[in-house]
Amino acid sequence: MSNKTRDRSRTEQKILDAVGRIVKEKDFDALGINAVAEEAGVGKVLIYRYFGSLDGLVREWALRSHYWMSLQSDDMTDIADLPFPEVKGAADEIFRNQMETMMEDPLMRKIIRWHLSSGHPVSKEIMAQVEERGKELMESFKSRCATDLDLDVLISLLIGGVYYLTVLSDQAEVFNGIPLNNEEGRSRLKDGISQFIDLVFRDVRDPEV
Numbered sequence: 300m301s302n303k304t305r306d307r308s309r310t311e312q313k314i315l316d317a318v319g320r321i322v323k324e325k326d327f328d329a330l331g332i333n334a335v336a337e338e339a340g341v342g343k344v345l346i347y348r349y350f351g352s353l354d355g356l357v358r359e360w361a362l363r364s365h366y367w368m369s370l371q372s373d374d375m376t377d378i379a380d381l382p383f384p385e386v387k388g389a390a391d392e393i394f395r396n397q398m399e400t401m402m403e404d405p406l407m408r409k410i411i412r413w414h415l416s417s418g419h420p421v422s423k424e425i426m427a428q429v430e431e432r433g434k435e436l437m438e439s440f441k442s443r444c445a446t447d448l449d450l451d452v453l454i455s456l457l458i459g460g461v462y463y464l465t466v467l468s469d470q471a472e473v474f475n476g477i478p479l480n481n482e483e484g485r486s487r488l489k490d491g492i493s494q495f496i497d498l499v500f501r502d503v504r505d506p507e508v
Contacts, residue, residue, distance in 0.1 A: 311349050314339045318360040323406050327413050330357060354421045361410055361425050366400050367432050378439035383505035386443045391496045393436075394457060395489045401465035402485050408466050415466075433458075445506040453499055457492065464488065 317339035321329050332353050336343045350356035362368045378389055401407050414422050441450055468479035478484030 307349070310341060310345060314341060314346055314349065314356065315360050315363065318356060319364065319406055322409055326409070327357075327417065358421050358425060361413075361421070362428065364406060364410060365425065365429055366397050366407060367429050367436070378436070379442045381443060383443060383507070386440065387496060387500045387503075390440065390500075391493050394461070394492050394496065397458070398461050398465065398489050398492060399485070401461060402468065405469070408469060411462055411466050443506065445504040446502050448499065448502050450499070457495060461492075 314335060317335050318330065321334060321338055330353065332343050332346055335353075335356065336346060339346075346353075346356060350359055378386065381389060401411075413419075414426055437451060437454060440454075444450065464474060464479065467474060472478065472480055473484075477487055
């Protein structure tokens, strides 16, 4: 990598980090080219040069920050190539990690609230890309699972529950008697994910047998 490329990468990251700080300390409404440039300590021209526009910058930042988009191929362990006995463990790890990451990362929760409330075209574009990534993951799982269960629906309910409970934790201390903001409650929720996956896999068979 050339020095010029490294310098650009560092500057891009400074700008993206500035977006994250502004959203964390204020909210999406506080984002603007001037605000980001000041926070990052760079000229506005660099933001336009590297990201094209404020929408382009927000799109890039949100995509990099979203849990499902941040998963790399090796993080998903190439599920379609896993031996069947390892598939349940991979599913358990991915969804427990989603719960833990969202509980610990207020920015990720803000992104989900933004998707729910803003109606912004960039938000819709991001959700479309997240949907495609999720579809790839589900197809990998389904290729390794023979079952009469509707896995699309079951996993949608699981992910939706994770989104709701983690976003709710910013407003409520307890849901259905479960503490949302202490280690005991969070451990119970993650263990509940494992129980859910275990129940699902009681009706899943190796498609190659």
